[in-house]
Amino acid sequence: MQQLLDRILASLGWTGEGPTQIVYFLGMLFFAVALLRVCFTPFAGVVSWAERRIAARMQSRVGPNRVGPQGILQWLADGLKCVLKEDLIPEDADRLLFRVAPYLVFCGLFGAFAVLPFSRHLVIADLDVGAFYVMAITSLVPLGIIMSGWASNNKWSLLGGMRSAAQIISYEIPAALSLLAVILAAGTLSLQGIIRAQGWSPADWFVFRNPFLFTGFFYFFIANLAEGNRTPFDLPEAESELVAGYTTEYSGMRFAFFMLAEWANLYVIAAVVTVAFLGGWNVPAIADGALLTLLEMVVFALKSFAVVFVIIWIRWTLPRLRVDQMMLVCWKYLVPLSFLNVLGTAVWMMIVPEESLFGRAFAWALVLIAALIAALFGWRVRKNLVDAGVGRFAAKPIS
Amino acid sequence: MTSYVQNIQETCTSIFEGMAVTFSHLFRKPITVEYPDRMGRHLRETLPERYRGHLDVDMEICISCLACEKACPIECIVIEDVQISKETVVGVDGKETARVKEPTRFDINLYKCMYCGLCVEPCPTGAIRFTKEFEGATSDLSKLHLRFVTPEGKARVLLKGQEYEKEQAEKARLKAEAAARAAAEKAKAAAEGTKPLGGELPAAEPPKTEPPSEEEKGA
Numbered sequence: 001m002q003q004l005l006d007r008i009l010a011s012l013g014w015t016g017e018g019p020t021q022i023v024y025f026l027g028m029l030f031f032a033v034a035l036l037r038v039c040f041t042p043f044a045g046v047v048s049w050a051e052r053r054i055a056a057r058m059q060s061r062v063g064p065n066r067v068g069p070q071g072i073l074q075w076l077a078d079g080l081k082c083v084l085k086e087d088l089i090p091e092d093a094d095r096l097l098f099r100v101a102p103y104l105v106f107c108g109l110f111g112a113f114a115v116l117p118f119s120r121h122l123v124i125a126d127l128d129v130g131a132f133y134v135m136a137i138t139s140l141v142p143l144g145i146i147m148s149g150w151a152s153n154n155k156w157s158l159l160g161g162m163r164s165a166a167q168i169i170s171y172e173i174p175a176a177l178s179l180l181a182v183i184l185a186a187g188t189l190s191l192q193g194i195i196r197a198q199g200w201s202p203a204d205w206f207v208f209r210n211p212f213l214f215t216g217f218f219y220f221f222i223a224n225l226a227e228g229n230r231t232p233f234d235l236p237e238a239e240s241e242l243v244a245g246y247t248t249e250y251s252g253m254r255f256a257f258f259m260l261a262e263w264a265n266l267y268v269i270a271a272v273v274t275v276a277f278l279g280g281w282n283v284p285a286i287a288d289g290a291l292l293t294l295l296e297m298v299v300f301a302l303k304s305f306a307v308v309f310v311i312i313w314i315r316w317t318l319p320r321l322r323v324d325q326m327m328l329v330c331w332k333y334l335v336p337l338s339f340l341n342v343l344g345t346a347v348w349m350m351i352v353p354e355e356s357l358f359g360r361a362f363a364w365a366l367v368l369i370a371a372l373i374a375a376l377f378g379w380r381v382r383k384n385l386v387d388a389g390v391g392r393f394a395a396k397p398i399s
Numbered sequence: 400m401t402s403y404v405q406n407i408q409e410t411c412t413s414i415f416e417g418m419a420v421t422f423s424h425l426f427r428k429p430i431t432v433e434y435p436d437r438m439g440r441h442l443r444e445t446l447p448e449r450y451r452g453h454l455d456v457d458m459e460i461c462i463s464c465l466a467c468e469k470a471c472p473i474e475c476i477v478i479e480d481v482q483i484s485k486e487t488v489v490g491v492d493g494k495e496t497a498r499v500k501e502p503t504r505f506d507i508n509l510y511k512c513m514y515c516g517l518c519v520e521p522c523p524t525g526a527i528r529f530t531k532e533f534e535g536a537t538s539d540l541s542k543l544h545l546r547f548v549t550p551e552g553k554a555r556v557l558l559k560g561q562e563y564e565k566e567q568a569e570k571a572r573l574k575a576e577a578a579a580r581a582a583a584e585k586a587k588a589a590a591e592g593t594k595p596l597g598g599e600l601p602a603a604e605p606p607k608t609e610p611p612s613e614e615e616k617g618a
Binding site for chain 1: 406407414415416417418419420421422423424425426427428429430431433
């Protein structure tokens with residue numbers, strides 16, 4: 001990396017004089033930004049395409065299917081369109097804040113990608129405080145949102161920004177507490193460490209490790225939905241109430257930054273849930289070397305995109321909560337229950353050692369319960385299809 | 400406390416049910432019609448039989464009765480015609496109708512047309528009718544001004560009209576000649592019989608090449 005940077009700087013006519021540190025710093029910064037843009041923007045893009053396709057199917061529509069195979073390149077076309085659009089700043093807006101806000105939101109979410117472990121080796125930075133880093137850097141997002149809401153000088157934007165602030169600050173607590181229970185169980189803040197503390201079989205995942213972590217999974221998931229401004233907690237950008245919330249006054253590329261950040265956020269949430277509760281990249285040791293890395297990447301991608309699917313699915317199922325209901329869910333349900341969770345996890349770890357027979361049996365029992373719920377769900381879906389008389393599920397006419 | 404637990408339970412079950420409904424939609428076929436290019440067959444073929452698309456006129460069987468022009472409430476049909484010698488056309492219902500006139504101009508302003516169908520109903524031969532064509536979008540309004548009589552067709556009809564006129568003139572001449580002859584004979588007979596004082600009556604001049612007058616044309 002250093003040599004590459006040296007060579008590039010030399011080709012630009014830099015002779016090695018002057019403030020070396022600053023030049024290197026800027027060079028590295030450029031690389032980091034380029035890497036983030038090139039490598040992680042597709043995540044947001046693919047997620048946006050998936051969301052639109054799934055939403056369409058749930059509403060008996062088709063969705064974007066023209067750009068590229070099955071419309072998978074739709075996000076490129078949309079991005080290009082946004083770049084070509086006029087960049088408007090309202091006359092009475094706070095121009096500086098208005099311009100800075102999208103970048104803060106964008107940085108907050110794309111910064112989180114730096115610690116996401118896609119496989120045993122494929123991670124940009126395996127920080128010792130990875131979980132803490134994710135919580136901290138995504139806190140830039142509400143800052144950017146409030147900033148955009150305030151700077152737009154627009155009542156919808158301001159309301160959206162204030163709602164977002166209230167929501168994210170409230171839901172940080174159950175999210176952090178649920179993650180704390182995981183950290184207790186793993187004994188480390190490093191995301192790689194958390195994954196290594198789990199195994200490839202579902203019974204080794206933290207979600208099925210004990211009853212407190214099982215419920216904690218749902219608290220963490222719900223709290224992250226709220227932090228990501230996803231339905232049923234999409235009050236900050238509630239289309240039917242606030243036009244587009246804090247993005248009302250934004251256009252062109254700045255709007256694209258917000259949208260990109262929103263979908264990147266979706267993926268970050270899914271990836272963090274996967275890491276913390278669903279065993280991350282863990283695969284059985286059936287291969288080694290590059291093949292293993294590839295296998296781990298595939299497993300991680302499958303799990304995280306499954307979670308993305310669930311988040312999208314929830315969005316198109318549940319209606320939006322009221323502001324008071326949103327606060328009620330957080331302070332009266334999630335916060336006390338997640339406190340209980342931290343306590344419960346600690347006690348459970350004291351009295352039921354992980355490798356004890358009871359601990360293993362309990363984990364498998366939880367897996368079994370989850371499987372039963374899934375089976376019940378499948379039966380319910382089938383019943384819906386039979387009732388609607390869809391295709392091969394249709395009831396045979398009595399002859 | 401019971402309501403607290405009950406709330407949680409209701410939340411879980413209602414979300415479970417709701418998600419089962421939305422998930423089942425993933426297995427249903429989208430009802431979107433991907434017009435125009437991904438349909439299997441053109442949308443035109445899927446339209447009902449009595450669909451009211453653009454108007455079309457079959458000039459082969461139009462008898463220029465002007466029923467459609469009179470019926471049109473917004474006067475978007477303009478017809479000009481000439482008289483031709485009587486011929487028989489077979490309408491779409493198989494009935495034979497006499498044709499004594501044929502249009503030299505049959506225009507429909509589709510951009511005025513409101514697709515009410517009042518012109519289609521009185522047509523005795525079924526020459527004017529709705530098609531299933533509905534793609535009327537155009538950057539040139541004059542493309543919606545339909546002219547059903549082509550210049551060639553007009554020339555042909557005019558020729559027919561001239562022939563008819565010649566025929567009529569011929570007929571009139573023959574008739575006049577016959578009348579003159581009859582008058583002459585009558586006069587002769589009278590002269591022979593009664594011997595009038597004056598000389599012979601001048602014979603009526605037959606109208607040889609004079610075209611029929613306007614009244615005759617309009618009749």
